[in-house]
Amino acid sequence: MSFPWAKNYEPVNPVMKFMDEKLPLPRLVYNAVGAGYPVPRNLSYFWNFGILAGFCLVLQIVTGVVLAMHYAANSGIAFNSVEHIMRDVNWGWMLRYMHANGASFFFLVIYIHIFRGFFYSSYKAPREMIWLLGVVIFLLTMATAFMGYVLPWGQMSFWGAKVITGLFSAIPLVGEPIQIWLLGGFAPDNAALNRFFSLHFMLPFVILGVVILHIWALHIPGSSNPTGVEVKQESDTVPFHPYYTAKDGFGLGVFLLIYFAFVFFFPNTLGHPDNYIEANPLSTPAHIVPEWYFYPFYAILRAFTFDFIIEAKLWGVLAMFSSILVWFFLPWLDKSPVRSGHYRPMFRKFFWFGLIPCMAVLFYCGGAPAEEPYVMISQIATAYYFLHFLVILPIISSIERPEPLPFSITEAVLGSDDSAVIEPAAKAAE
Amino acid sequence: MASTGTADAHSEEVGVASEDGVRRRDFIEIAAVSAAGVGGLACLLPLVSQMAPSADVLAESSTELDISALEEGQSIKAVFRKQPVFVRHLTPAEIEAADAVDVGSLRDPQTLQERTEDGHHNILVVMGVCTHLGCVPLGAAEGENKGEFGGYFCPCHGSHYDTAARIRKGPAPKNLEVPTYEFTTDTTIVIG
Numbered sequence: 001m002s003f004p005w006a007k008n009y010e011p012v013n014p015v016m017k018f019m020d021e022k023l024p025l026p027r028l029v030y031n032a033v034g035a036g037y038p039v040p041r042n043l044s045y046f047w048n049f050g051i052l053a054g055f056c057l058v059l060q061i062v063t064g065v066v067l068a069m070h071y072a073a074n075s076g077i078a079f080n081s082v083e084h085i086m087r088d089v090n091w092g093w094m095l096r097y098m099h100a101n102g103a104s105f106f107f108l109v110i111y112i113h114i115f116r117g118f119f120y121s122s123y124k125a126p127r128e129m130i131w132l133l134g135v136v137i138f139l140l141t142m143a144t145a146f147m148g149y150v151l152p153w154g155q156m157s158f159w160g161a162k163v164i165t166g167l168f169s170a171i172p173l174v175g176e177p178i179q180i181w182l183l184g185g186f187a188p189d190n191a192a193l194n195r196f197f198s199l200h201f202m203l204p205f206v207i208l209g210v211v212i213l214h215i216w217a218l219h220i221p222g223s224s225n226p227t228g229v230e231v232k233q234e235s236d237t238v239p240f241h242p243y244y245t246a247k248d249g250f251g252l253g254v255f256l257l258i259y260f261a262f263v264f265f266f267p268n269t270l271g272h273p274d275n276y277i278e279a280n281p282l283s284t285p286a287h288i289v290p291e292w293y294f295y296p297f298y299a300i301l302r303a304f305t306f307d308f309i310i311e312a313k314l315w316g317v318l319a320m321f322s323s324i325l326v327w328f329f330l331p332w333l334d335k336s337p338v339r340s341g342h343y344r345p346m347f348r349k350f351f352w353f354g355l356i357p358c359m360a361v362l363f364y365c366g367g368a369p370a371e372e373p374y375v376m377i378s379q380i381a382t383a384y385y386f387l388h389f390l391v392i393l394p395i396i397s398s399i400e401r402p403e404p405l406p407f408s409i410t411e412a413v414l415g416s417d418d419s420a421v422i423e424p425a426a427k428a429a430e
Numbered sequence: 431m432a433s434t435g436t437a438d439a440h441s442e443e444v445g446v447a448s449e450d451g452v453r454r455r456d457f458i459e460i461a462a463v464s465a466a467g468v469g470g471l472a473c474l475l476p477l478v479s480q481m482a483p484s485a486d487v488l489a490e491s492s493t494e495l496d497i498s499a500l501e502e503g504q505s506i507k508a509v510f511r512k513q514p515v516f517v518r519h520l521t522p523a524e525i526e527a528a529d530a531v532d533v534g535s536l537r538d539p540q541t542l543q544e545r546t547e548d549g550h551h552n553i554l555v556v557m558g559v560c561t562h563l564g565c566v567p568l569g570a571a572e573g574e575n576k577g578e579f580g581g582y583f584c585p586c587h588g589s590h591y592d593t594a595a596r597i598r599k600g601p602a603p604k605n606l607e608v609p610t611y612e613f614t615t616d617t618t619i620v621i622g
Contacts, residue, residue, distance in 0.1 A: 159565070166564040185487045186511035195481065282507060282514045282558075284565035286585045302587070305601050313562070313603060370587040370601070 003038045005234040038237035040225035048251035049113040056106035063099040073197035075190040078153035079278040097267040104270045107293035121339040126221045128331040133214040135327045144203040147196040154275030155285050161188040170314040227412045228339030236409035295366025303378040326389045336397035346400040358384045492622030505570040510621045514558030516570040528594035538605045542594040556595040556606035560584040
């Protein structure tokens with residue numbers, strides 16, 4: 001679907017005409033990311049991150065497929081095959097650093113994309129399905145990243161696999177059999193490594209499929225925008241090409257500069273030195289932490305240290321999964337009719353001074369050792385996290401008095417909108 | 431069916447409903463869909479079951495240990511099911527320390543007698559797997575930190591175990607697990 005004023009695809013070249021009749025793929029591209037797709041004229045650089053996430057996915061698939069040509073998923077030689085990639089394979093060091101740092105940057109981009117969604121309430125009607133699919137993509141990406149981190153078979157790989165599969169052992173009665181079934185043994189070993197490799201190779205293509213659904217669902221209502229006011233007229237939009245192909249291209253250039261600065265100059269800064277020690281089932285590293293992008297959720301997992309009806313360990317596991325599952329309910333927890341945080345004074349305060357510091361604290365505590373005062377700080381931050389989504393957001397949306405919205409995107413951009421004068425009743429109503 | 435006469439002869443044709451609305455074709459539809467459903471479910475069995483431990487992994491699930499050289503106060507680390515096992519020859523002082531504890535005050539109440547074999551109460555066999563998140567505790571090798579209670583100490587999240595490897599302090603919910611084992615001779619243990 002698109003707006004009525006969208007440009008129609010009219011092939012001139014006979015080859016393109018032939019193609020359009022037999023397989024209208026160029027038409028699809030034209031209507032999806034070409035001149036045939038009108039987009040709000042006021043999108044900020046925060047709207048670059050969807051494209052950037054898509055770019056990261058392709059980057060990970062391309063570098064991952066070639067790494068798989070040299071990697072051996074066998075616990076006896078996996079560690080050495082990674083060193084073989086680093087030292088012997090032509091450009092192997094670069095491909096591996098691109099893949100490892102690509103994962104970090106993928107998550108950085110996704111987090112900005114998600115928090116953009118939080119601030120501008122991108123999850124609200126009519127875009128609920130886009131949001132739900134996005135949360136599914138995030139969960140799949142987390143699973144893929146976790147299994148990928150196990151493959152080098154270093155100390156962090158091994159103990160990460162042990163701790164994360166150990167989470168399932170917290171499930172009452174069936175927990176331990178489930179853990180053994182997941183690992184194919186009593187501890188991570190060759191069976192686990194092989195299945196993780198298989199799934200790590202397959203899941204990105206599942207993600208790609210859900211991404212296509214995500215974009216399909218997006219193209220029905222079209223993108224939201226920083227005002228949160230829906231598109232009313234042609235003057236509110238510009239064609240995707242050349243306007244946003246150019247803007248996204250510029251954003252991609254900036255992204256690549258930062259990304260390659262890490263790949264070439266700080267390739268191991270985001271990793272852990274312990275993972276350059278081969279997995280040893282008989283010795284645990286003193287300080288086990290996941291990759292940085294899982295810190296906030298790891299902090300929530302460890303925040304539960306007291307038994308209350310059920311074991312502390314199970315509380316931690318439930319809380320960690322719930323902290324993401326709660327996002328599925330956001331479209332119905334936040335009932336405010338106004339989307340953009342720019343026009344919601346109370347929501348805005350809780351976003352900048354509540355949710356953001358809370359996430360920063362959880363992030364910090366997730367990487368810190370599990371001792372006081374970090375445990376207590378994690379507990380307070382975890383409590384706020386759930387309060388924010390389950391209590392504060394619903395209350396705000398019912399008591400808050402939003403600031404006046406512009407009549408249209410055009411008015412927000414140009415300061416006035418001629419069509420606003422024609423519809424004074426509509427303006428008065430807002 | 432033959433006795434229903436000519437009026438019903440029509441309903442014998444597959445696509446036509448009889449008086450109660452049932453067609454003969456309904457049977458074959460339900461049967462076909464059921465067969466496909468059962469077949470589909472049956473296909474799941476090998477797909478799920480292949481993930482369970484394979485025969486070679488299960489074949490490694492017992493370990494024989496010779497402890498004749500284990501002196502009082504010493505420990506050894508063995509491997510059982512790819513996981514560490516600690517075998518400690520307790521000193522009289524360690525046994526006394528373990529027995530002195532009020533069992534009722536423990537998080538996971540067990541006596542040293544319950545955690546060791548009759549006739550061998552000075553040999554403590556436990557899995558070297560912290561019951562919190564599965565790290566390997568310290569204390570089995572010489573010079574390692576034995577924690578505040580002289581047993582084992584898990585460096586990951588700070589769980590302290592006493593000389594009977596019972597949880598005393600820290601986040602772990604249970605005592606270090608005692609695997610199934612037996613003494614086949616006075617100096618030989620078979621775990622698993």
